[in-house]
Amino acid sequence: MNVIETYNLTKRYKDFTAVSNLSLSIPKGTVYGFLGPNGAGKSTTMKMLLGLTRQTEGEFMVDGKTYPKERMQILKEIGSFIEAPAFYGNLSGEENLDIIRRILGLPRSSVDDAFELAGLTQHKKRLARKYSLGMKQRLGLAGALIGRPPILILDEPTNGLDPVGIHEIRTLIRSLPEKYNCTVLVSSHLLSEVELMADEVGILNHGRLLFEGPLEELRRDAASRGYTSDNLEETFLRMIEEDNERSEGKI
């Protein structure tokens, strides 16, 4: 069963098309890696799923609910972290999460639980504006994880983290479907990173979906195209390069 499905989702800004006829199917209980170079349309797609920006064409369903009719119900089920940490700098980490908790109608214990999950418990009393970049990133993640929502949308969640932090967050994301039965849509521009945590991948370039399916299928697809299937990063780069050349009319 698919938790998120999009049908020909398109977003145009005047003469620029950020996302073009995107049809995604994200199965329940999986980590779905959303891959693409900078400007491929990953964040725009995620923003459309959250209702932050309105699609020009197409539609989508989240857990059987349609947008915009059931926007509120959709948002109740999604924990999200988009582009960069978003918080009130004049409030402490704890006060920030408390605001989210109140909006979601969660018990007080959910704040501590979210801090624990994001590994930020010892800094929860500090003002958010005084956090380091990595801590802000973790606060953003804690804000997404609070209440353990059934669907998580995470846009490049490891940006700004040190290697240890990257490893911790990756491990956490990897464990979420099993531990809390949730579905994670996580974006990255690094296949090597997605490879370590995703069950399924969607590869996006210039707003178009180049590939969607399990990692194994990507390997098979790479082999059939004559790429080295043991190095998916190379496969990804070749796919992007080929698509760019096709767009420029070289192929």
Added chain:
Amino acid sequence: MSIAMECRKLKRTGFLPAVLGVGLLSAMIPVVNMAVRTELYVGRQEPPLQILMEANWQMMAMLNIFLIILAACVLYHTEFADNAVQKMDTLPLNPGSIFISKAIILAAAAAILTVLESAGFAACIFKWFGLPEGCWLELAKNMGYSLAFTLPAVILMLAIGSACRNMWISLGIGVAGLFVVIIIPPDMLAKSGLYMFPFALPFQLIWDADGPGALNLLYAAGAEVLIFVGAEALYLKVRRYFV
């Protein structure tokens, strides 16, 4: 619930000290003016409140509007500074409720100013004019009108603040609006109808509180509030198409 949450967001912004500080400063204006120039005002034929308001209200109203401009900017700066507004937009919360809650908070701040200023006027009436009959009712009516005339500026400034990510732009628009009112002579304001402009309305003085002039201004203020709330609702509806 939403109002309590908006109040929490104002922690460490200096919002409440600013409201109290400006309120006290404004309340002190008639007291200090009366104390240093007593002979200029006592012994005149007009009612005490009219004497006091004619002598001091321009300065007090300017302080009120300036605080409303600053406070509206602060209220939305907390949302935009670290992109918290985006987080709020991803939560199951009606964005209109954030605006309405902020409007109630800012209107309450304007009410605090009115109460403090009323106390300043009351102290002056008590100390220098005795207590003429009906003066309390007159004071309550006048200050009630003043508060009502402030509400269009409250809503307009919040609507501007909600649309401008950069606080300096909303602050600039507000200050420019206030300067326009200050530099245009009052008779020209009256002739051109510009006295209905949200930043000019709080400068209006009412002597016949039950007369048609006062009620017309009240209706105008009400209409402006409805127009600006409608404009904000429309903005909140269409903004997602342009992001």
